[in-house]
Amino acid sequence: MARSTGDDAQALFHSLRSAYAATPKNLKIIDLYAAFAVFTALIQVVYMALVGSFPFNSFLSGVLSCIGTAVLAVCLRIQVNKENKEFKDLPPERAFADFVLCNLVLHLVIMNFLG
Amino acid sequence: MATATARSPIILLALISLFLHPFLSASLSPGESPKGRRVLVLLDDLAIKSSHSLYFRSLQSRGYDLDFKLADDPKIGLQRYGQYLYDGLILFCPATERFGGSLDQAAILDFVDSGHDLIIAADANASDLIREIATECGVDFDEDPLAVVVDHIGYAVSDTEGDHTLIAADDFIDSSVILGNKKIEAPVLFQGIGHSLNPSNNLVLKVLAASPSAYSANPKSKLSNPPSLTGSAISLVSVVQARNNARVLITGSLSIFSNRLFRSSVQKAGSSTRHEKAGNDQFLTEISKWIFHERGHLKALNVKHNKVGEADEPAMYRINDDLEYSIEIYEWSGSSWEPYVSDDVQVQFYMMSPYVLKTLSTDKKGVYSTSFKVPDVYGVFQFKVEYQRLGYSSLSLSKQIPVRPFRHNEYERFIPAAYPYYGAAFSMMAGFFLFTFVHLYNK
Numbered sequence: 001m002a003r004s005t006g007d008d009a010q011a012l013f014h015s016l017r018s019a020y021a022a023t024p025k026n027l028k029i030i031d032l033y034a035a036f037a038v039f040t041a042l043i044q045v046v047y048m049a050l051v052g053s054f055p056f057n058s059f060l061s062g063v064l065s066c067i068g069t070a071v072l073a074v075c076l077r078i079q080v081n082k083e084n085k086e087f088k089d090l091p092p093e094r095a096f097a098d099f100v101l102c103n104l105v106l107h108l109v110i111m112n113f114l115g
Numbered sequence: 116m117a118t119a120t121a122r123s124p125i126i127l128l129a130l131i132s133l134f135l136h137p138f139l140s141a142s143l144s145p146g147e148s149p150k151g152r153r154v155l156v157l158l159d160d161l162a163i164k165s166s167h168s169l170y171f172r173s174l175q176s177r178g179y180d181l182d183f184k185l186a187d188d189p190k191i192g193l194q195r196y197g198q199y200l201y202d203g204l205i206l207f208c209p210a211t212e213r214f215g216g217s218l219d220q221a222a223i224l225d226f227v228d229s230g231h232d233l234i235i236a237a238d239a240n241a242s243d244l245i246r247e248i249a250t251e252c253g254v255d256f257d258e259d260p261l262a263v264v265v266d267h268i269g270y271a272v273s274d275t276e277g278d279h280t281l282i283a284a285d286d287f288i289d290s291s292v293i294l295g296n297k298k299i300e301a302p303v304l305f306q307g308i309g310h311s312l313n314p315s316n317n318l319v320l321k322v323l324a325a326s327p328s329a330y331s332a333n334p335k336s337k338l339s340n341p342p343s344l345t346g347s348a349i350s351l352v353s354v355v356q357a358r359n360n361a362r363v364l365i366t367g368s369l370s371i372f373s374n375r376l377f378r379s380s381v382q383k384a385g386s387s388t389r390h391e392k393a394g395n396d397q398f399l400t401e402i403s404k405w406i407f408h409e410r411g412h413l414k415a416l417n418v419k420h421n422k423v424g425e426a427d428e429p430a431m432y433r434i435n436d437d438l439e440y441s442i443e444i445y446e447w448s449g450s451s452w453e454p455y456v457s458d459d460v461q462v463q464f465y466m467m468s469p470y471v472l473k474t475l476s477t478d479k480k481g482v483y484s485t486s487f488k489v490p491d492v493y494g495v496f497q498f499k500v501e502y503q504r505l506g507y508s509s510l511s512l513s514k515q516i517p518v519r520p521f522r523h524n525e526y527e528r529f530i531p532a533a534y535p536y537y538g539a540a541f542s543m544m545a546g547f548f549l550f551t552f553v554h555l556y557n558k
Contacts, residue, residue, distance in 0.1 A: 026557055033550045040539050047535050055533040062536030065543045073550075096554065103547050110540050115526075115533060 027077055034073040041066035061113040068106045072099055149447050150232070150408040151202035152179045155193070157186040159208045163369075167207065170372045173400050179203075179407070191216035193226050202231055203407055209238035209245055209369055220244060224251055230359045232406050236369040238307055239263050252355050252363050253316030256308055257344050261333040264309040264349060264367070269326035271304055272382040278334040281306045283383040284351055285394070286324040292411040292506025293322060293354065295401035301390035302383050303398050304376040307368025309349035316355075320505075322402065323352035354406070360508040362406045371395055409449040411506045417443045418514055420498060423486060431517045432489050432496075433525075440498060441484035442475070444510070454481030463499040464490070465513075493520045 023031075044062050053059060079087045079095035087095070154174070158164060164171065164183055171181055182201070184191055186208035193199055194217075204226060213219075227233050237245050237256055246256050263280050270279040283302035287294060303323060309331040312319050324347045331344035352371070355363040370376055377396045382389040404410050421428055423437040432438060440462055445452040460483050464471035470490045475483035489496075495517050502510040529537075 026554065029550070029553055029557060033546065036546060037543060040542060044535060044539050051532055055530045055536070058530070058533035058536040062533075062539040065540045069543045069547065100551065107540075107544050107547070110543075114537060114540055115528075115530065 024082070027081060030073050030077040030080075034070045034077070037066045037070040037073065041070070055115055057113055058115045061110045061115075065106065065110040068110075069103070072102050072106065075099070075102075147452075148408075149412045149414065152407075153201045154179050154181050154203040154205060154407075155191075155201040156181050156183045156205040157191070157208045157211070157214070158183060159186060159210050161185065163207055166374055167369075167372045169374045169377045169396065170399060170403075173396075174403060177404075177409070181205075185215070186211040187213070187215040189215045191218045193218060193222055199226065199229065199231060201226075203233070204231065205234045205236075206245065206248070207236050207369055207372070209236060209241045212242045212244055214244075220248055220251070223248055227252075227357060227361045227363060228359065230361045232362045232408070234364045234403070234406060235366070236372060237310075237365075237367045238369045241308060241367070249310065249365050250313075252365055253313045253319035254310045254350065254353050254355075254365050255313060256310045256367060257331045259331075259333065259343070261335070262309075262331045262342070262344075263307060263334060264305065264325055264329055264331050264351065265334050266326055266329040268328040268384060270384050271302070272384050280334055282325070282329065283381055283393075284323050284325060285383070286326060286347065287398075288320060288322045290506045292504075293320075293402065293405045294398070295404070295410070297397070297401075299394045299398050299401075301381055301392060301394035301397075303351075303371070303394040304379060304381055305351050305368050306370050306376075307351075307366070309344050309351065310353065310365065310367055311344055311348055312350055312353060318357060319353055319355045321350040321352075322354050323350070323398070325349035325351055352402070354402070356508070358509070360408075360412070362408070364402060364406050372399060404449065405506070408447065408508070410447070412447040412508045413444055413455055413502070413510055414447070414452070415442055415444050415500065415510050415512055417441070418498070418500075418512060420514075420516070431519055433519055433521065434489055434491050434493050436489045437486060438489060439484065439486040440475075441482055442500060442512070443481045444483060444502075445481050446507075454479065457504075459504075460500065460502055463497075463501070465497045465499045466492070466494050469499075470496070489518055493518045 041063050044059065044066070048059050076095060076099040078084060079090055079098075080092045081087075156171070161183070175181055186206075191214060193201060193204070204223065223233070233252075235245065235249055235252070237249065240260065241256060249256055264282060265279055266282040267279050269282055269284065270277075271281045271283040273281065282305050284305050285299075285302040287299060305323070309325060309329070312321060327346045329346060329349055330342040331349055332338055332342040351368070352364065352366040355365070357363070372395075376393055379393050380389060380391050381393040419428065419442070420438055420440045422432070423439055442462070444455040444460065446455040456477055456479050458474070458477070460475045460477070462473055462475055462485060463469040464487070470492065471487050473485045473487050475485045477483045495515060498512075498514045498516060500510055500512045
């Protein structure tokens with residue numbers, strides 16, 4: 001039973017990988033970018049757990065800039081994905097312009113709150 | 116007319132001193148007495164002036180200007196043009212039902228309320244007026260008009276057996292401020308009516324209490340009911356120090372001040388020692404020094420506070436500042452202001468409740484000082500000194516001072532512990548920049 005579970009997990013992992021290999025390159029770049037942001041956020045949470053929450057506003061702005069970046073990247077990915085029929089009327093240039101504008105606002109707020 | 120011309124320079128001086136008062140009180144002038152020395156003495160009849168002359172002479176020898184008047188003299192007045200003419204009042208008129216002139220019960224209470232001193236002596240036939248004034252001061256004389264204090268154990272031995280109404284009392288209050296440093300050896304001879312203290316009045320003190328075997332009753336009639344006042348609940352001599360530091364002495368005996376008892380020898384029943392002289396002279400002289408503020412009068416000046424390391428007094432403190440507080444306290448010794456030395460003066464840093472309560476340390480020259488850290492709370496605080504000790508005039512000072520939080524620019528700009536957060540925020544910006552190029556030029 002345990003053996004077959006391992007096989008199943010492996011099979012699932014393989015199918016996911018092969019399906020992901022078919023993903024367009026620009027979406028993969030967005031995924032990498034979002035993963036980098038989430039990883040940076042995790043590092044900060046661990047750091048805060050180690051040294052304490054003293055400059056709490058700095059901690060919040062550091063973590064929220066990462067989370068915000070990741071969320072905006074995911075939003076962009078949804079909008080530029082060709083297979084997503086929901087946004088088929090939205091041109092990718094327009095989606096990218098929205099992404100840039102939101103990022104500018106986000107970083108403006110983060111810089112003000114950083115300390 | 117002659118008196119008016121004589122008084123006018125005095126009024127002029129009083130006016131000048133009134134204007135100079137804020138400047139004078141700021142500096143320490145060693146010879147300036149806290150109270151004046153003009154005393155009005157009201158008598159039932161002028162014979163008291165000679166029969167109690169030893170007491171009056173002791174006051175006069177200490178510099179008091181006694182003005183003797185009959186209690187029903189129509190020219191009596193405590194005030195003229197809104198100014199009090201006297202600094203003290205002695206009522207040796209137990210039988211008076213009505214004062215002459217403009218004086219009445221309310222005028223006497225106003226006199227005390229404005230910070231002047233009062234001595235009241237009642238007697239076996241004390242009038243309602245005197246009783247009411249005493250009641251207002253917080254003591255109640257025995258309501259039976261014929262009752263006097265009788266003590267069949269603590270009486271003073273005399274040649275005739277008598278009715279034991281002349282009693283030898285030696286239950287003094289334990290306070291060297293009120294009764295002087297020298298112990299009163301001989302008992303005090305007392306003949307008169309007793310009073311009890313009003314329990315709701317916590318300013319009145321029993322200075323001379325009757326012995327536990329005393330009671331208050333009519334000695335001429337058979338005792339059918341238990342007496343209303345018994346034992347050491349009977350006060351023979353009481354004092355009041357009002358909140359404005361006016362001092363009042365109340366006693367149920369006028370004869371306690373008389374030459375007869377001043378000179379008399381005394382032997383308490385059951386005691387073998389016979390004192391050549393009763394304690395009345397020493398007791399009443401010492402207590403009159405206290406009543407007229409020759410002793411136990413404190414004054415505080417030069418309240419200062421500053422940040423540690425700075426000399427100037429700031430208009431405002433910041434939370435967690437270190438500050439220094441100092442105050443000077445002097446005691447009037449009868450002739451000069453002497454440094455007051457004590458180890459229990461405390462200052463409060465107060466906002467609705469004391470946040471800091473510190474005992475001040477003294478340099479034995481009158482300066483009390485301490486230093487403490489402002490609490491981590493901002494708001495409008497007060498430096499408060501509330502000093503109330505038995506026999507001493509009360510000190511109550513407060514000085515308001517605001518405490519502010521850190522200003523926006525008083526925090527550190529870059530905190531080392533926050534560098535990872537700064538790094539994360541800037542790496543996100545750099546990542547965004549890079550991603551923009553990669554996304555646009557990757558086709």
